[in-house]
Amino acid sequence: MNNDLYNHDLEPDVDMPAEFIERQNRHSAKVSESADSFIPRRQFLKMSGIAGGGLVLAFSLSRSPRAKAAHHGESDSTEFSPNAFIQIKPDGTIVIAAKNPEVGQGIKTFLPMIIAEELEVPWESVTVEQSAIDAKRFGPQSAGGSQSTPRNWDPLRQAGAVARAMLIAAAAKTWGVSESKCNADQGFIINESNGKKLSYAELATTAASLPIPDGKTVPLKKRSEYKILGKFIPGVDNQALVTGQPLFGIDQQLPGLLHAVYVKCPSFGGTVNSANLDAIKARPGIVDAFVLEGNGVDNELSAGVAILAKSTYEAFQAEKALQVDWNHDPASKESWTDFQKQAREITSKPGKATEEQGDFSAAQSEAKTVVESFYTYPFLSHSNLEPQNCTAWFRDGKMELWAPSQTPQSIAGMLSKLLDIDQSNIEVNQLRIGGGFGRRLLNDFACEAAAIAHKVDAPVKLMWNRESDLAHDFYRVGGFHNLTGALDSKGRLTGLQDRTIVYTPAGGDGKRPVRGGNVRASNIQCPEIPNVRIEANSLPLQIPAGWWRAPSSCSLAWVFQSFVHELAVAAKRDHLEFLLEQFGEPRWLKKGKANVFNTERAINVTKLAAEKGDWGKPMKKRQGRGLSFYFSHLGYFAEIAEITVDSSNNVKVDRVVVAADVGMLLNKSGGENQVEGSVIDGISTLADQEITFENGAVKESNFDTYPLLRMSAQPNIEIHWLTSDYSPTGLGEPAFPPLAAAVTNAIHQATGKRIRAMPISKEGFKIV
Amino acid sequence: MPTISINVNGELREISDIDPNTPLLWALRDHLQMVGTKFGCGKGLCGACTVHLNGAAVRSCSIPISEVDGQSVTTIEGLAAKAHKLHPLQDAWMEHDVPQCGYCQAGQIMSAASLLSRNANPSDTDIDDAMAGNLCRCGTYKRIRKAIHSAATKGGAA
Ligand code: FES
Ligand code: FES
Numbered sequence: 001m002n003n004d005l006y007n008h009d010l011e012p013d014v015d016m017p018a019e020f021i022e023r024q025n026r027h028s029a030k031v032s033e034s035a036d037s038f039i040p041r042r043q044f045l046k047m048s049g050i051a052g053g054g055l056v057l058a059f060s061l062s063r064s065p066r067a068k069a070a071h072h073g074e075s076d077s078t079e080f081s082p083n084a085f086i087q088i089k090p091d092g093t094i095v096i097a098a099k100n101p102e103v104g105q106g107i108k109t110f111l112p113m114i115i116a117e118e119l120e121v122p123w124e125s126v127t128v129e130q131s132a133i134d135a136k137r138f139g140p141q142s143a144g145g146s147q148s149t150p151r152n153w154d155p156l157r158q159a160g161a162v163a164r165a166m167l168i169a170a171a172a173k174t175w176g177v178s179e180s181k182c183n184a185d186q187g188f189i190i191n192e193s194n195g196k197k198l199s200y201a202e203l204a205t206t207a208a209s210l211p212i213p214d215g216k217t218v219p220l221k222k223r224s225e226y227k228i229l230g231k232f233i234p235g236v237d238n239q240a241l242v243t244g245q246p247l248f249g250i251d252q253q254l255p256g257l258l259h260a261v262y263v264k265c266p267s268f269g270g271t272v273n274s275a276n277l278d279a280i281k282a283r284p285g286i287v288d289a290f291v292l293e294g295n296g297v298d299n300e301l302s303a304g305v306a307i308l309a310k311s312t313y314e315a316f317q318a319e320k321a322l323q324v325d326w327n328h329d330p331a332s333k334e335s336w337t338d339f340q341k342q343a344r345e346i347t348s349k350p351g352k353a354t355e356e357q358g359d360f361s362a363a364q365s366e367a368k369t370v371v372e373s374f375y376t377y378p379f380l381s382h383s384n385l386e387p388q389n390c391t392a393w394f395r396d397g398k399m400e401l402w403a404p405s406q407t408p409q410s411i412a413g414m415l416s417k418l419l420d421i422d423q424s425n426i427e428v429n430q431l432r433i434g435g436g437f438g439r440r441l442l443n444d445f446a447c448e449a450a451a452i453a454h455k456v457d458a459p460v461k462l463m464w465n466r467e468s469d470l471a472h473d474f475y476r477v478g479g480f481h482n483l484t485g486a487l488d489s490k491g492r493l494t495g496l497q498d499r500t501i502v503y504t505p506a507g508g509d510g511k512r513p514v515r516g517g518n519v520r521a522s523n524i525q526c527p528e529i530p531n532v533r534i535e536a537n538s539l540p541l542q543i544p545a546g547w548w549r550a551p552s553s554c555s556l557a558w559v560f561q562s563f564v565h566e567l568a569v570a571a572k573r574d575h576l577e578f579l580l581e582q583f584g585e586p587r588w589l590k591k592g593k594a595n596v597f598n599t600e601r602a603i604n605v606t607k608l609a610a611e612k613g614d615w616g617k618p619m620k621k622r623q624g625r626g627l628s629f630y631f632s633h634l635g636y637f638a639e640i641a642e643i644t645v646d647s648s649n650n651v652k653v654d655r656v657v658v659a660a661d662v663g664m665l666l667n668k669s670g671g672e673n674q675v676e677g678s679v680i681d682g683i684s685t686l687a688d689q690e691i692t693f694e695n696g697a698v699k700e701s702n703f704d705t706y707p708l709l710r711m712s713a714q715p716n717i718e719i720h721w722l723t724s725d726y727s728p729t730g731l732g733e734p735a736f737p738p739l740a741a742a743v744t745n746a747i748h749q750a751t752g753k754r755i756r757a758m759p760i761s762k763e764g765f766k767i768v
Numbered sequence: 769m770p771t772i773s774i775n776v777n778g779e780l781r782e783i784s785d786i787d788p789n790t791p792l793l794w795a796l797r798d799h800l801q802m803v804g805t806k807f808g809c810g811k812g813l814c815g816a817c818t819v820h821l822n823g824a825a826v827r828s829c830s831i832p833i834s835e836v837d838g839q840s841v842t843t844i845e846g847l848a849a850k851a852h853k854l855h856p857l858q859d860a861w862m863e864h865d866v867p868q869c870g871y872c873q874a875g876q877i878m879s880a881a882s883l884l885s886r887n888a889n890p891s892d893t894d895i896d897d898a899m900a901g902n903l904c905r906c907g908t909y910k911r912i913r914k915a916i917h918s919a920a921t922k923g924g925a926a
Contacts (some may be wrong), residue, residue: 104869234865244804244844434871680907714895
């Protein structure tokens with residue numbers, strides 16, 4: 001069956017932060033001239049005459065040919081700094097720039113690996129340097145939506161290959177032989193006819209004098225020739241990390257640094273009537289305290305009280321002594337309890353179809369078996385281990401920031417409007433980030449730091465404590481799904497209906513879902529169901545919503561993969577066979593569109609997981625084996641969880657088998673780390689995480705009420721990669737979505753209990 | 769405000785002009801500019817701030833500086849006994865590529881080092897018990913366990 005429900009493009013700004021990032025990048029004036037396609041047009045530029053000499057290649061996003069600048073052997077250092085993508089120094093050192101923010105996804109290592117591979121150098125000879133934030137030189141720089149891999153794959157391979165081609169040309173020129181007789185091999189060019197070789201360092205100066213070939217025409221290596229990609233390559237910052245060197249946003253030091261806290265209304269959107277500022281200023285170590293009105297935009301500057309102190313501790317203590325008379329009129333009055341009641345009521349009644357195929361009611365009335373279930377999951381916080389923070393310094397009309405941000409390029413535009421500073425006077429430095437998970441796609445912390453720094457004559461480090469981090473997140477929205485499934489006499493799934501809630505921003509037109517809050521028929525990922533009906537009832541939401549790890553997929557995978565299992569059980573059919581039936585024939589529902597479902601890849605990973613996960617083998621009493629599949633962020637993942645449940649409903653996840661297809665694994669170490677982390681995150685989330693709120697304020701305040709999984713609860717994790725010819729895609733997210741249903745389906749097998757509310761602690765189960 | 773003297777990583781450090789209730793964590797970070805020790809929760813719940821006080825792993829966010837006056841503190845910056853030779857755990861962490869974001873790892877290593885100094889050959893359960901107070905949001909637990917075992921085999925109590 002060809003299914004139109006699946007042939008839609010992802011909704012900008014909603015389903016994937018990637019679209020948001022793209023849009024933000026476009027807004028940045030510097031890129032707008034050239035960001036006209038998915039991967040902006042690039043050309044390469046050489047710079048010779050840099051300090052120390054050698055060959056330097058940089059991307060340029062400019063359309064006008066600038067290669068000339070390279071020809072006079074002088075670098076135009078104001079426009080193209082030596083901090084380019086590749087730099088080959090005469091001493092043999094190869095410096096490769098890492099362009100995107102490192103949030104733990106390993107990008108600071110694997111993007112340079114792509115360049116080094118095509119450049120054909122030993123990884124050991126490479127020094128990686130974090131790049132500046134500069135769209136002109138580095139193109140889009142962001143971390144989100146697992147987009148960095150697909151977006152950089154071609155341009156970075158070309159960057160390496162162009163340099164290699166120039167080194168080959170340099171050697172051919174030196175020896176007076178044809179280029180076809182010269183081969184690149186691990187930092188040398190070898191003369192095929194006589195075995196002579198020249199090092200890249202020896203060739204760098206000659207190479208720098210040659211014309212730059214078009215990146216699209218240079219030959220790229222075959223995968224079978226790879227020496228770096230696919231290997232276990234440890235992170236480039238490891239030594240600094242294990243010896244405690246300053247790397248993170250929170251580690252930023254500057255002379256005369258002041259430490260700031262920024263206190264906002266516990267109920268979202270509240271503003272400041274008054275505060276005991278004089279008493280605060282009289283405290284020891286307090287340098288200043290003032291109110292900022294803010295602009296009322298939740299991801300920019302909310303109203304609050306800034307306190308500046310000589311030390312973080314004094315700032316934190318002053319926050320405790322701060323008394324604010326909040327104006328609650330504009331604030332959220334929302335309550336999780338009320339939301340739940342409201343949603344139950346709305347989704348229990350027929351609504352308007354927002355997407356439809358076939359005739360669900362007919363399927364329902366003709367069905368042999370009808371299954372009705374209500375699934376619900378809570379709001380979640382990102383809870384990065386490094387609380388939000390940012391350092392800003394305003395001097396001589398210029399604002400400089402040190403921002404642990406997943407979208408550093410969007411900061412200058414925002415601040416320019418907020419503080420009326422010309423974008424050219426705003427400089428953003430990127431720092432290693434202690435966890436992203438989507439939280440730092442939004443730059444509220446950077447706006448706060450800059451707005452505070454704008455008012456004082458010293459550099460300011462804004463530090464959130466854990467409590468403010470949990471209280472002022474952009475939450476993964478909770479959800480409600482009243483599902484009905486229709487099975488015919490042969491146990492085939494003939495219809496599925498989802499009566500659900502889609503939150504829309506309060507005060508808006510009610511048409512666009514909140515960030516990461518959409519529900520689409522394609523999320524069911526069962527293209528063979530002939531009759532599908534989605535009733536997405538919109539409800540306004542003032543609590544800030546945000547993209548979480550695998551936005552929307554992180555919750556919807558659990559709902560639909562649980563319900564499909566539930567239906568398989570009702571049909572008295574094997575879950576694996578039933579699930580495969582929903583995929584139908586192996587095919588790509590929209591050929592060439594990477595974000596549209598490919599059932600062949602789904603079938604392959606599902607079968608692989610089943611095989612490796614001992615599907616069908618008998619289990620002991622109170623043990624269970626659960627299967628789940630999901631396609632998200634361009635990656636295909638099937639997972640099997642094996643669990644044991646004791647008589648007190650303590651659940652031990654014994655083993656998780658993951659089968660994955662992301663085209664090709666770029667870094668075995670970093671890639672597997674992401675999958676292992678996603679599995680742990682999945683268990684952590686389903687165990688006992690829930691954000692609740694009353695009167696517009698979040699109740700959970702620290703890791704005692706919002707727990708993370710501990711060491712002892714980790715399962716054995718086995719990962720099986722299915723290599724396919726598709727372009728490699730990202731791993732920050734897609735391993736996460738299938739996990740929860742694999743575990744809850746296993747709990748059903750072990751105990752007969754179907755989990756329909758998350759976290760499982762609500763249903764009396766405990767992860768141990 | 770009294771002057772506090774502590775021995776940090778073998779060096780005597782004096783801190784004056786400090787509120788005696790300042791947690792050791794912030795004294796290290798803000799007053800001594802040693803930022804390897806991290807802040808995660810401020811309440812002894814996450815372990816990101818773990819250091820050694822007289823050889824034992826403690827949560828530096830929950831100990832006032834006044835209580836460590838005259839005592840010895842080892843932080844991640846001083847874990848390697850010599851500048852050019854890392855602690856076996858640090859080597860194992862790099863070899864197994866434990867970090868994801870890396871933010872929790874200083875605390876993880878400090879807890880692990882304290883474990884190995886007491887128990888040269890810990891079992892999985894010993895490791896789980898000793899590391900129970902250290903959270904990793906990125907979920908690097910499998911590799912932490914592996915790295916501790918691997919350091920132990922290489923005489924990790926060093
Ligand atoms: S910061 Fe000390 S335990 Fe979390
Ligand atoms: S590596 Fe990120 S918190 Fe542990």
